[in-house]
Amino acid sequence: MSEANTSETAAVSIRHLSKSFDDVEVLRDVELEVKTGEVVTIIGSSGSGKSTLLRCINWLEQPDRGSIHIAGQRIGVNDAGRPMPVRELAKVRAKTGMVFQGFNLWPHLNVLHNVTEAPIHVQGKSKREAEELATALLEKVGMSHKHDSYPNTLSGGQKQRVAIARALAMQPTVMLFDEPTSALDPELVGEVLAVIKDLSAEGYTMVMVTHEMAFARAVSDQVVFLEKGLIIERADPETFFTTPKTDRVRKFLENHDTPSPG
Numbered sequence: 257m258s259e260a261n262t263s264e265t266a267a268v269s270i271r272h273l274s275k276s277f278d279d280v281e282v283l284r285d286v287e288l289e290v291k292t293g294e295v296v297t298i299i300g301s302s303g304s305g306k307s308t309l310l311r312c313i314n315w316l317e318q319p320d321r322g323s324i325h326i327a328g329q330r331i332g333v334n335d336a337g338r339p340m341p342v343r344e345l346a347k348v349r350a351k352t353g354m355v356f357q358g359f360n361l362w363p364h365l366n367v368l369h370n371v372t373e374a375p376i377h378v379q380g381k382s383k384r385e386a387e388e389l390a391t392a393l394l395e396k397v398g399m400s401h402k403h404d405s406y407p408n409t410l411s412g413g414q415k416q417r418v419a420i421a422r423a424l425a426m427q428p429t430v431m432l433f434d435e436p437t438s439a440l441d442p443e444l445v446g447e448v449l450a451v452i453k454d455l456s457a458e459g460y461t462m463v464m465v466t467h468e469m470a471f472a473r474a475v476s477d478q479v480v481f482l483e484k485g486l487i488i489e490r491a492d493p494e495t496f497f498t499t500p501k502t503d504r505v506r507k508f509l510e511n512h513d514t515p516s517p518g
């Protein structure tokens with residue numbers, strides 16, 4: 257059978273992933289396995305390759321070497337080792353729900369239609385089915401009262417909660433969050449983190465790049481530390497935050513808003 261079957265138990269399986277921009281190797285032989293229901297946070301200093309790793313998972317960036325399987329299916333490369341046709345790639349990519357730092361909502365669509373757009377036009381759901389799902393998801397993120405508002409009338413925290421509902425509407429295997437609170441005013445961070453925390457409690461599989469250390473500690477099953485494109489530590493959050501193995505991580509945690517033990 258195809259190699260896809262070797263990874264079918266993991267939500268995401270990344271093997272020997274490398275990526276360069278120009279001559280700079282930004283990811284170096286990265287290996288990562290995300291089990292179904294697991295929350296993995298990726299942390300590290302600026303420029304260490306966190307966003308690039310996340311963007312490789314859904315092929316927004318194409319790696320130079322290595323493989324990525326999502327729910328057992330390889331993304332970007334077909335069984336014959338050739339680049340996937342666009343339609344096939346779109347199908348695999350739809351197994352991921354991406355939430356960006358900058359929300360990326362459609363400005364000309366109201367909240368409800370931002371959430372129903374892809375289920376109707378990509379998945380072929382009926383308008384009624386898509387609207388029922390969107391209504392339930394907007395309820396989940398506390399935004400159902402704004403269903404007919406347009407993005408420019410929402411706060412950053414509200415926009416990000418709609419963006420989360422929109423990603424969930426495709427019923428992805430894995431949610432990918434790229435610094436989802438970095439663009440928010442500090443007082444709006446909490447409402448978005450609360451939504452993500454609820455999702456983790458509900459068993460959603462998530463990979464998240466974040467600078468919010470207390471949050472990473474609270475929600476993660478696995479914390480991964482990237483340094484110059486290499487994973488130099490990975491551990492459960494308790495171990496990672498209380499007994500880091502390397503001086504590099506110890507120093508990083510000293511300089512960040514590290515939560516106190518316990």
Ligand SMILES: Nc1ncnc2c1ncn2[C@@H]1O[C@H](COP(=O)(O)OP(=O)(O)OP(=O)(O)O)[C@@H](O)[C@H]1O
Pocket residue numbers: 277278282300301302303304305306307308309
């Ligand atoms: N499209 C691109 N073209 C050229 N270089 C890039 C591109 N995207 C990222 N890089 C470079 O790759 C390196 C890793 O970038 P990346 O955004 O993955 O880091 P990061 O760890 O997410 O950083 P930050 O925390 O600042 O967002 C950086 O040196 C960055 O300048």
